[in-house]
Amino acid sequence: MIESVHLVRDQVRSGAQSAVEVCRQALARIERIDPRLGAFNTVTAEHALARAAELDRDRDRWSAAPLLGVPIALKDNLCTRDIRTTASSRILESYVPPYDATVVTRLADAGAVLIGKTNCDEFAMGSSTENSAFGPSRNPWAPDRIPGGSSGGSAVAVAAGLTPLALGSDTGGSIRQPAALCGVVGLKPTYGRVSRYGLLAFASSLDQIGPLTRTVRDAALTLAVIAGADPADATSSSEPVADYPAALTGDVRGLRIGVPSSLFETGVDGEVLRAFRAALDALAGRGVTLVDIELPHARHAIAVYYLIATAEASSNLARYDGVRYGFRSAESRGDDLAIMYGRTRGRGFGAEVKRRIMLGTYVLSAGYYDAYYLKAQQVRTLILSDYDAAFQRVDVVAMPTSPGAAFRIGERVDDPLRMYLADIFTVSANLAGLPAISVPCGFTADRLPVGLQLTGRRFGEATLLRLADAYEREAPWHTQEPPIDA
């Protein structure tokens, strides 16, 4: 039932199925299953069918397109021209962008068919997709549990087979953690690898766009499509794009994997740790060498991350002021400008976004800037140096993606700090600008998915994908499907 990007693409290429047939099936499945899961904010049925028909009409032109006829979903913080883009926020509930994000253009040029926009934590701020103005998404493995976040809707859509490919954004783990909790593959590329033009900014020194897929091979194919320099994003890198699909040789002999064991001594669920250790054994069986390493400052990553990310967010979100786009509070009509700003933002933003804007404003304010923000930036340097030192000795660093499996909806909404602490293994890659991938590595006794996270050198995606693919061949957890068709 659940198909890969490659399979769908090959079927459309060979003519076994038309793009319109594939699109109809995807839309029918969304209609049948999504009311139970809440993965989508917007389904673009009409637009998708028209686009698929266009591909079918001009087969010759599209025959070599790498994503021909593949239905895709986009996190709802990626701008799509003439299609509502909400960031799951009231303040952008009816916002229709006048332009496409660069990744959207690249996917369209590769023959993909956009079928909808996925739910997320508001402005990508959260780890559970509960902070959405439109209600939570549900984990296909256990619908009373969270799918992770913030790209929760994208992870649910892929895990439940509503689409073989979705894009997410990752500022502190928002692709990898929901991928882990839903049992799919999630890749956060190197900072600068993928253009962010058209991504609604949360924390500009940390944000990166990447794919969620069922297989590592599909992630490699997608990265090859979306990676590369973009004149519209000054932070995108001109570093040459490697041939990622060709890197998946299955041969990982001689690779050295660093394991920062002392980080796992407390706070990690026993079942997660068992699955993680079994994954390391499986990799050792394929000829990698495991090396014990230290990342002495990694345990401070949560505090550093939330000081820096909220500071950047307080600045980035200043643009939502009820003037140029989105919501304006009706009660402020005729009042002065400052009241209009405050009322619009107070009504338009949800609790978590306000909490982070407040924290960020505080740490940037006079008298606290040096103590908090500057200090966090200095410790960020130390975290970066730890990784640089580790990569002198090893090729990849392995950790669990999340310290626990999916928790129940509502369980942590009143305790933001506890929610933040669950990001402990993912935020470092963003602070250091490194690529990292989460691949399924087993289940808990309750049949909840567990993820293995691999972090690589800057622009080392080819090695990372090769290793993740070799693991997937050794331990094909991705072939298991959630009990959603029952």
Added chain:
Amino acid sequence: MGTEFTPAQVTAIAALAQLELEPHEVQLFARQLGDFLTYADEVLAIDTAGVAPTAAVLTRPESERPDQVRPSLDREAALRGAPDASIASGFFRVPRVIG
């Protein structure tokens, strides 16, 4: 570092952030901001003497592009998303700024 927040402090931060908060939010954020900053105290204790701050991890200098005139976002398209605008006149409309 003191990490107890009074309602007056929270209201002052909210004013800087252009956020009008409900009274219950002021109470809630006073507690939650305090909780987080108490936790973040661990970072303040780290010796960072002589350590340069990292603002962003840019990996190689980016190439420059030619400074050529190119089309930008159409004015009407830009105004169409506004909550209040006069597309004909080409303006966003806001509450009176000058008395």
